[in-house]
Amino acid sequence: MALASQQPRHWYESLEAMSVTLDSTIQLTERLLQLSAVKHKEQGERRFSPVNLYDIVQNGCFTRLAQARSKHIDLGYEGEQDAMWIDGDEVLLGELCGNLLDNALKYTPERGIVTRGLNGMVML
Numbered sequence: 001m002a003l004a005s006q007q008p009r010h011w012y013e014s015l016e017a018m019s020v021t022l023d024s025t026i027q028l029t030e031r032l033l034q035l036s037a038v039k040h041k042e043q044g045e046r047r048f049s050p051v052n053l054y055d056i057v058q059n060g061c062f063t064r065l066a067q068a069r070s071k072h073i074d075l076g077y078e079g080e081q082d083a084m085w086i087d088g089d090e091v092l093l094g095e096l097c098g099n100l101l102d103n104a105l106k107y108t109p110e111r112g113i114v115t116r117g118l119n120g121m122v123m124l
Helices: 008-043 053-062 065-070 090-107
Strands: 049-052 074-079 085-088 113-118
Touching: 008 065, 008 090, 049 053, 049 090, 053 074, 053 090, 053 113, 065 074, 065 090, 085 090, 090 113
Parallel strands: 074 113
Antiparallel strands: 049 085
């Protein structure tokens, strides 16, 4: 309908709807890829290796920028700017960080603020 219309407003509405659909498709694809990696890890032997938590947190945030933008959420970072190394499973830690960010974005009201960060300490 938007293509047949001569109204720019209809074009804009159609593009907005496509953008939301595309963002949802990207999120679903990322989740499926993460799930596949986790399933693959479950089948093999777990081996911990040095993992940079800073990179995991930054990557988790970067891949969720569209999700934050769609709700006009200010997604920010506070804390350590340098590498923070621990021994762990990069895929599973990425999944953990992703789940935390997904929940924060899901339950934060529109135009809210989500701040993630690292404080230089690792606590279990």
